[in-house]
Amino acid sequence: MLGGVRVSAFNENGLGEPEQDANSALTELDKGLRSGKVGEQCEAIVRFPKLFEKYPFPILINASLLKLADVFRMGNNFLRLCILRVCQQSEKHLDKISNVDEFVRRIYSVIHSNDPIARAVTLRIFGAVAAIIPERQQIHHCIRSSLDSHDVVEVEAAIYAAIQFAAQSKTFAVSMCNKVSDMIQGHSTPANMKLQLIPILQYMHHDTNTAAMVRSLCIDLLPGYPAQEFVLVTLNTLTKLAAATLVDIPSQVNLLLKYLKNDPRWEIKLKSLEHLYELAKPGAHLWPPGSVEEVIEYVLSAKQKRIVVPALRVLKVLVESPRMCHEHRTSGSKLKELCSNHCYSPEPLIAVLAIQILTEILCYCFKENLEADGANEVITALETLILLLTYTDEKNTSQLKTALKCAVRLCEARQEYCKTFVELLGTQLHNIDGDYTITICEALGAIGSLRSETLLPLIDTILTLLTALADIPNASQLQTRTKTMLCTLIFQTLSGYNWNEPTYDTIIKVVEKNNLWANYCISRAAVRYGHHKIAHHIFSNLTEQVSLEHFHFWLMCLKEMSEAEMLLCENDETLVNRLDKAIIHYNKAAAALKAASTPQHNLTFQAEYMKIRTEFLQCLLQLIYTCNILCIVPPPAIASTIVQNTRDEYQRHGYITNQFRKCAKEFKNCGELHWKLYQTAFDADPATLENMQILQQMCVMLEQYVDSICVSGSAVKDDPIEFGSKNVRLELQQLVKACEHAVKIAQNLNNEEPVSTCTITHRQVEVLKVIVDLITKASLPVPRYFFQVLQSTSVKLAISPQPRVLGEFISVQAGSQLAVKVEGVVQHGTQPGLFRKIKEVVVTVTSQLQNSQKNKEILDPKLLEQVSVLSQTVTPHNDFFAAQFLLAFPRGGQYLLVVEASVIDENSNAWKTGPRSTLTVKVPEETKLTPIAVPGMANNANVILMPEDSLFTRGHLKKDVNKTQH
Template identity: 35%
Template sequence: ALCESALQTPYDSLKLGMLSVLSTLSGTIAIKQYFSSAPGTAAAPAKSFDLVKLAQECCYHNNRGIAAHGVRILTNISSSCQDKDLLPLEQDAVFGLEALLVLCSQDDSPGAQATLKITLTCMVKLVKCRPHLSQSVVECLLTQLHSAQDTARILMCHCLAAIAMQLPVLADGILEDLMDLYKLIGQSATDKKQELLVSLATVIFVSSQKALSSEIKTVIKQQLENASNGWTAYRIARQASRMGNHDMARELYQSLLTQVASEHFYFWLNSLKEFSHAEQCLTGLQEDNYSSALSCIAEALKSYHKGIASLTAASTPLNPLSFQCGFVKLRIDLLQAFSQLICTCNSLKTSPPPAIATTIAMTSGNDLQRCGRISNQACMKHSMEEFRNLATRYADLYQSSFDADSATLRNVELQQQSCLLISHAIEALILDPESANFQEYSSNGTAHVESEYERRMMSVFNHVLEEVESLNRKYAPVSYLASNTCLCNAVIALLKVPLSFQRYFFQKLQSTSIKLALSPSPRNPTEPIAVQNNQQLALKVEGVVQHGSKPGLFRKIQSVCLNVSSVLQSKSGQDYKIPIDNMTNEMEQRVEPHNDYFSTQFLLNFVILGTHNITVESSVIDSNGIVWKTGPKTTIFVKSLEDPYSQQVRLQQQQGQPPSQQQQQRTAYSRF
């Protein structure tokens, strides 16, 4: 009915409103149900024809808003119904998008820019689901990039970078055109030109992620020296770090060290320079050259240790850089684990197992005897446990990063998967080949890959898994030489992929924090709260959720999980046989904030006399039910005292005096 009304109405404003509703609905799962027809019915194709006809008519409308909603509907149909042959719809969508691009890129008005954003978003979505259309879309963007307004150019560069991160569509010839445009833009120093320099440099980095030629580096640095400020140079260096061009990033960070106004900024830039140099050291790794690999890793670790010292100096109480420090420390420990694994494998060459190692393994029933001295010292088992421990720590870092963007979280997840991959390879090749489960670690494919870094890491994962599975099945039991070669090559393959420092490492777009208040609370934090051991403490926990300028940008808080636990620090008085349930307090409650405020209460028992340490820790649960360990963690002390009557009875018993009848009667009814 809505399609029929939109087709028949002569009023553009009414048609625009109905198209807005239809374009929103076309982006949901309802579009699939709309185009699916039950067997033996012809109503569904007729209805779908109305929607397609409406979108095809509107995508060439002279009203920009109507045309934008028309191409948006066609794009959503093409992306949602990929199992259908929709060639005419694809062509209409591409032609409509190109027409809107030409029209809106020459206009700086807010309405034109809003329409351009819809157009470019549709282009990215269409190319993602229909890769065969990428070349024509990219050529159209590059053609308009030379003649468009600066505001439109910035948006178009973002669109080109988004497309290039999904598909390798920017060839060397296109890169030359981008460099010519970069030289032309660098001649002006206006704010829009500075923003455009950053956007265009991002496209250049994406299109040449593997290595930047010396000519490109020279051009970028010359333009930055001629017409840019320090902030623009820092943003370009930051983009180079995100795209894995660490050599370029290191040079830019080095040039900015003397242009900052505080020592915290200096230490921050110096740490980034050292991290970039460390990753640059790993680009020279080569397969089957393990001594060189150890030297490169040692050089990288040296720079990383310098960088973490500068990063610690750059932190402040208001900006503790907790994610950055945690990520870098994990990277250092991962490199050390890789180095130790290569050393362990190399030691087998100098001290190989005896010739009768296989016979000993078969006789003893311990397959580890095939590897000789190394397995006896449990070095390989230690390496496997170390990589699993690193994977657990990466998972903890993931859970503590509630405000991180999806690309940063995916990067942390990839590091965790690399640790699990190596631990699985050690187990499958050496420790327990017979029970190795390859199905558990198999990749789900690269259909949802969002960046070149992820694509390369997934390619390495698949290659290593194939090698390990092939050795495990064809040459069981695997010889120590083949297994060690496979492990060392897997480590080198992982390190050869340039590490990507994602957005959250540099910039926090979403900021969420929780402040807790406990009552009762002592005046002095180190002073304990006095409670009698026959009473319960009612602990009230209040909290406020604090947001930054963009609350809920990536995820929203559905509820807050409060965990209260108590630990006995020091006993006082005699030890009594008390049930274990009464010795500790472990409670958890979930509360939903109202207007960013929440409160709840806990009843705690302190039967054992002495000082107890109470810890209240908060975590948040987002709208998808995922628990994030955001903190904070608050601690108070409670001193459990003996009630006066029990103390009097105990003293009388120690003196040998029986309690009076009146006191016994009081004991029976004192609690009622």
């Protein structure tokens, strides 16, 4: 079985072996480099990029690249080529080389070899590391000399190196300008080499004079070298140069338009349109006047369809500018005429591009409250296109997705279009085996997320389809996914509505014949939209059908949580019983969640979210208990005396006043817990963050109302919720509506019964119970981040110095300072920067003197309270950052150092992501000297200072002195 499998000597950690640390991995690769077999050396070399990605710290990368430089100096050309590939693949780690001079010295020695292949590889490796050695004059000289070589391989390598250095070094670019110009214009340079030399000129943009000279040279080359390859390369170089300088964009646009209209070769026409597309990205405001109209006129007069698609792509980018939309918003504009001519094209790609341009103009008009000419024609064209794409036999999935995105954008701009597109897409759902069903369901979900009642007309159609799918014995993967999507549409539609029996029975019927993963996805969607009853039914059936223990406990956690939320919404029991039972189930869920946690998946966010929810329900229950004691706990007999002493009129009510204030404080603490959890959720999606914001504001609202009852000068604010129910997401609208209803009730009470005296009335307490009941019945939508992490970002720290033995302390001499270096790496998942990106990292080092058993009676408590905090903000470069601190220790003892990292995103928001590391530092205490009188000595010299705990202070000194005297 294993005879044909080659077993590697290098650990890949692919078969469950313990993971190596950085030193062990580097040692193992170093053995391969020293091997006498070329194959083992090559195998070791090609593993270095993976090592750099796993341990991207400067000390390891510097040591590794120096070893590779030694192999490059002593090895053969094949090994050198492998090392070149390592440098090219590890470009973002090259700036971590600390001994750049030594690295260059070892590589540079090969440039004097008699082998032109070796010199060529050396030049290419210099080009690969040009970012860290851009101004090395000796390498500049080598490149210039190699350009005059008679060996073609060496010249091509020199050209590659010249391109890389010109992109990095202004000095090299300026000095090489004349050299490259002479070679391009020289008759002795072969034509194919001229084609390789021309791209060097695109990096000559470091100053205006050089850029102008290069542009003039390239423009002069165009008539002199009219061959297609030369024209294409020269136009590409001029376009890159113009995009970098920006000031040459108008002239370059005119040049490209000239070749587009006048050159008969189709390859040049198409490339000209591609370059116009590149120049459209900086903005339409940089294009010269009339150039856009020239493009439109050319496309209108063109008879070839292959010109239309790239031209429409250019116009699509240009129309993203508000200026273009404003100029072409009227029905008589040439752009609208062009798009109207092609929006019914039989070619789907052409029709989609035309619809996209018209949609962009229409959405701009809606946003700016301008008159939208031809809106109905755009809607009709879009409906026709969607029907064409869904009925055709050809698969045009990307075009259909683009058309549906246009429909969603129009519905977001004007919600009255929702009904039109829902009716249109609902007629396409009958084909449950079609490839487009999932795409249509996604579009319906996007439209349905705008308002809950949007999909109500389709509820019968969706239930009919689900019934038909449930009867299929062996459903395909597409049909199973379709069932999941249709169930999600049901959850969206019934958000905020009560379920009837037929709908509930249909979902149960679908679940009974579905696979386990699809059922989990359906239940996950149910709790996201607050339908906990159906989710509890599904989770209950899934708990015993998983193979791993932590999966079982995870499902048990979800089952208990959904049961708790289901009990809160029932009307059969009293409010106190509902809250009490929900808290019990939440505690069971928290216990199950602890059992579900693993080192790889610690479920920290989930545990904190459920803990805060339990605390909030406990606060609500305590508030109800406090309301119920108004009639059964009378104020004490000394209430009037307490009022006089405290000058607090609310103390006249006695015990209930303090209990209300305690409840308000607990709500405040609960809101702060939500905010702390919010700050740790850097990778959370916007809906999850919005969910936590609303829950925090709910705590603030209850705190304000309770304070208005029992604290002088407090009142209910007009709008404690920061955003209205119109702009909030569909799954969160029920929470916001409950809060708004509660605020309205509280404000009505204040308007009806303005309380002039500091009294707590039965009416206030009853209203407070009504508010708690409203908040309790508002179904909690469990956020997406609770289940799915779409963006994964973590910070990994390496701190030096480290103790020799793990868990021991670092010893520092008294009176000296400790230099702490913190190096870190930002690690990303599969979708880096999906929601937000790290702009800066804040590294904080905290030093505090610890109270040990030995000196606990000696240390002043004030010294223990003194904390030294040093902070430094650094910007990651290629996901790496480093910070250094110099710590002073004012007195001897044991100190605890805490190193913590937090991040700042591109919007300057701070996030407490961690990690957090601790070190122990021990500073020897200053020895106290005790004066000892020595008999027989002179009066001025009869005192010897000795350590306080020395043996000499316990009587030995006198004996030894007496012996000496005798």
